[in-house]
Structure formats: C-alpha cells, structure tokens
Amino acid sequence: MTVVALDAMGGDQAPQAMVQGALRAARDSSFEVALVGRVGELRPLIAVMPPNVHLVEAPDTVGMGDAPSASVRHKRRSSIMVGLQLVKEGEAASFLSFGNTGAVMAASVLQLGRIPGVTRPAIGALFGNARGSTSLMLDVGANVDSQPGHLVQFATMGKAYFERVLHHRNPSIALLNIGEEATKGDRFAKAAHALLQRDEPNFIGNVESNGIINGDADIVVTDGFVGNAVLKASEAVLALFRERLRETIRSKPHYLVGGWLLKGAFEELRSDTDERGIGAAPLFGVDGTVLIGHGRADSEAVLNGLRLARRVGESSFVSTIRNALAASLVAEQVRESSAAADPTPEAPTPGAAG
C-alpha cells in the first residue's frame, strides 16, 4: 500500500484542512496517509481514527514568512523535515506540503539530495489550458539568474513527468519568450533557444505567455523569475475577476436570481480552472517525490493533492529523470570528446534581427 506523508502544519487552513483532506482520502482503503505535525493538536480533530491514517510527531512548525535556510538549520524536527525523512527512509512514497515553498525546497535538497547531474531543482505549475489538456510551466520560482543550460534540464525533467505520470508520450516543449521567432527575446532567451534546439528533440520553439494559457505547448520552460511573475499575475487576475463578478451579482435583484441559477456553473468552472482541481505540483530534480500545493488549499485541494502525490509516488517519475540525466551526461561527454578531436569551429548563427 502506498503511503503519502502529508505536512499537517503547512498552509493557511492548517491543520484543519489537512486533517479533513486526509480523512477524505482515507475513505479509499487502498490509501495510506501519514499526517506529520503536532500530534497533540491533530488528534482532537479526528473523531474516529481510520486504520489507514497515521499520526507522526513533529514538534516544530515552519511559518510562511520563515527564511528557508534558517528553517532548515534551526527547525530540524519540523513537519517538513520529519515528513521528508519518511520518504528518505522508504516509509512513504511521497511527501506533500501546502506550506512555505522555499523551506520545502531547501529541506528536500538537504534530506533527499539532488538527482545526479541536476544543477538546479525546479518547481512546476500544472494547469488546465484552453485545449482542455494539462500544461506544465517550470520553473516558477525556485531559481533566479538561471543559465540557458538549466532550461534544457527543466525540459528533460518535465518530459519525465508527462511520460511517467500523465502517460503522455512525446510532449511538446516550448521556451517562454516575447515573440515566436527564434531571433526574438533577450540574450538569455536567445541562448536558451539555441541550446534547446540542439539538445531537445521535442522542442517546438518559442511561445508567448498567452500561448501557455492557450495550450500551444505541453511543457513551457522559463527562468523562475519570469515563471513566478506569470503564475502569480494569472492567479490574481482570475481572483479579481471572480470577486468583481460576485460584487456585480449582488448589486441588483435580477442579477442575484441569475447568479443563483448559475451557481452550479460557477462551481464547475472553479474546479476546472482552480489550483484546487489539480491540488499540487512536484519538485523537479530532487531525489525523491515531493509535491507542493498552494497555501490557500482547502480540504478539496488537499484531497486532490494527496491523490496526485500517490500517483507520482507510484510512478517511475524520479528514476526516469535519473536515467535521462545520466544519458545526457554521456551524450555531453561524447560531444566534448568529438569536439576535441575535430576543432573546426561551428558556423556562426545569423545575427538577431530588429
């Protein structure tokens, strides 16, 4: 039976939403959840303890404002550190947290290490696109000042997720840019484009940020600064529109009736477009399965996150990344040794226009 370790103390609605989500997941008897946190606070929230839910003591908690490096150094027995320990020791297949993203990333690298060859682990964001399929953008905030080569690794790691978890073979991969032509963008984007073109067979070129939403590519790679800005703005725009819609509906009696009739429609859209529907996204490049969900998570989001964490934990996601990076290291060495044997310089690429 697959065990998922859940950080019971991370998230705006912790620990209530985490406990409720775990209890909902445990209705499926093939599912086992280890709730990691202050047992004294968690126990009273559970009226009848199901046999497939376990409480694991972790006295420290990491706040949303805690500095990642300090939390790792000074809170060795936090729910994050203890939960990751369960994965490290093989007691859990995956770890899921809705807490401090930076702290989870730092603790994961410390506890589980990086997959050999990974220079920069990345955070992904999964979302439903306009085509009705799932898109993945990475990185969305683990890295800034990326090197172009990091984006090639992000592509490799994203592909492993599509192939092993979503069972989607040969996902298309694009580079986030401000124009579709290869000559567009800043120095970083141009260099990344050239490397992806050379090393990634599934690379289809640039997409603009609207192309991510439209589903023009399955996987979109970018530096974490840009990915983070795109993700947070998108969430905020949608939240603002919903809030305005709510207010407008309240402003006139016949709008209220219309809103009441459309209640089900708004609910359908919510689960469709919200982070609640997807639940969480994995860390890429850490040597073990770790997922991070949005701090706003309610029990519905926790339930969906747990299901996803189980699915990823049961897949060969991590070992696929390990093998792919080992193969690309070999390819790199072959390329370097043949370059050494044949020192003819490559033809220069044409200069960037306009």
Place this chain on the structure above:
Amino acid sequence: MTVVALDAMGGDQAPQAMVQGALRAARDSSFEVALVGRVGELRPLIAVMPPNVHLVEAPDTVGMGDAPSASVRHKRRSSIMVGLQLVKEGEAASFLSFGNTGAVMAASVLQLGRIPGVTRPAIGALFGNARGSTSLMLDVGANVDSQPGHLVQFATMGKAYFERVLHHRNPSIALLNIGEEATKGDRFAKAAHALLQRDEPNFIGNVESNGIINGDADIVVTDGFVGNAVLKASEAVLALFRERLRETIRSKPHYLVGGWLLKGAFEELRSDTDERGIGAAPLFGVDGTVLIGHGRADSEAVLNGLRLARRVGESSFVSTIRNALAASLVAEQVRESSAAADPTPEAPTPGAAG
C-alpha cells in the same frame, strides 16, 4: 481644437472599427480626428462626413507581422509614418494606433526622436486594479536586457503620466519582484531596487505580480520581457475564463436563463476589466504624444482610445518628462562631482540572505 491623428489601417478590425470609433468621437463637436490611411478605402465607409473628421492620405500599410525596422525603412508613407508626421509638424496633438506596436515604436523614435536623456523609451499598460483605481506597468515589451538605471527612468516617466494626465499627485512606485524583501530577486532586481531606493522618492519597494493586480502600487516598473509575459498571460487567463463561462452557460437550459439575467452584469464587468475600457496606453520617452491600443480593438475601444489620446495630448505629459529628466541629469552631475570631491567609499550594504 485638439486634433488627434488616428491610424485608420492598424488593428484586427481596421479600417471599419477605426472609422466607426472616429465618427462616434466626432459627435462631440470640440473633437477633431484626422483619419490617416488609404482615403479610397476610408471614404466609402463614411455616409455623411462630419466637419470635424478629416481624411489624410497614406498609401502604405504596415502589417502585424512586418519587422519594425524594415517597415520604417521601406514604408515611408505608411499610415503610421504619416500620422506621426502630423504630430511632428504640430498639426495633431497626439497620434493613436492599434497596429503593429514595434513598428509604431520604431517610427515614433525616428519621426519624433527621444526626449533628451531618455536611453530607452518604454510602453506602458494601464489597467483597473482591485482597489478600483488605475495602475500602470512599464515596460511591457519595448525593451529587453534593460539596465537597472532604465527602470529609474521608467519610474520618472510613469510619474509624469499620473501627475499630468490622471491628476494624481505623488503616485507610489514599486519594482516587480518575486518577493517583497529588498534582498529578494535576481541580480537585476536587486540592483534596480538599490537604484530606485536611492533616486526615486516615491519608491515603496518590491511588489510581486499579484500585487500589480491588487493595486499595491500605482506604478510598477520592470524589464520589458517580464512585463510583456505578465501582461499577455493576464489577458489570456481572463479570455479563457470568459470563454469557459460562455460554454458552461450554454450547456444547460437553466444556466442559459441565468446567463440571460446576468447579461448586463457581464457587460459592466467587460468595460471595467477589459482593455476596451481604457482604450490605449502611451509611449514613454518619445518626444511627442503617441498612444498604442490593443490590436483586438472594436469601435468602443477606439472611441475610448481617442478620448485618452486627446486628454494626453492636451496635458503637459511630454514636457513634464522633459523637465524631470533634465533635472535628474543635473542631480547626477552634482552627485558625480561631489563623489569626486569626497572619495570616502560608502559602507557596504549587508549581504543578501537566503
């Protein structure tokens, strides 16, 4: 009477939407519009020519896909070039186009020049924020590989817009970043933060991209790559949500009734949140008043764009930027000469954490 020159040939719905928008604006007899384009195509679209609408011949048209530099070189008599000529010669107070943004920018720099001291002209995006006021983000795509100092100029130029066009004194200015603390972000953001802190009295610190939507600052400055990505993703997310809402409403009879009752509410929201409501945004740093609107513009957006173009053209927006930059050049020289007189190095700033 203030004359606004309108590019009649640029935009997805050109020339119809441009002609209709101009005719609507011309119902106000204090408004004069110069419609610039192929007169032979424009004339048949106007049943009765109002005395305050003029047709100005421009035989060339610039397509959305034309390279900006080539369009400027090879299409000297395009609607863009001829319209800008009217501003240059003082025949029009401002020029408005819904066409190829890069081409309008390139032609503006060529025809009108940069305001002395401006290294990089910028494009702004205006939008209604969650507080119900207007926010401005710049740059949203004119520049990539910006230097930190460019962002200080963007701040100065944005402030001139708020003070002279919106009559909003002392707007707050923030830097787009991936965290609020001064130590957050990539190398570029950290350097820009330090410069803004030193040189811009209205600087309030960093905002994350959700803070732009929430209205945490009046003006948000960023490099054009990031600004462009944030802007286009935000537009696409909203468009997708609306499309899904439309589809869902069509899926059940009682949803259709609800949707019918809410028709007015959706319309209110549209004019509130859409680029249609604002119409256009100015170029910052060009020595003359030029505004660019969204290519999707319908006649409503054109009407609103013309009203804004008139308002900006009648304001002291451009001369305020000119004076502010002249003053900051003087301040720079004073700082340099006093630094030369007192060579004591400044105390190092504390190292960036986590």
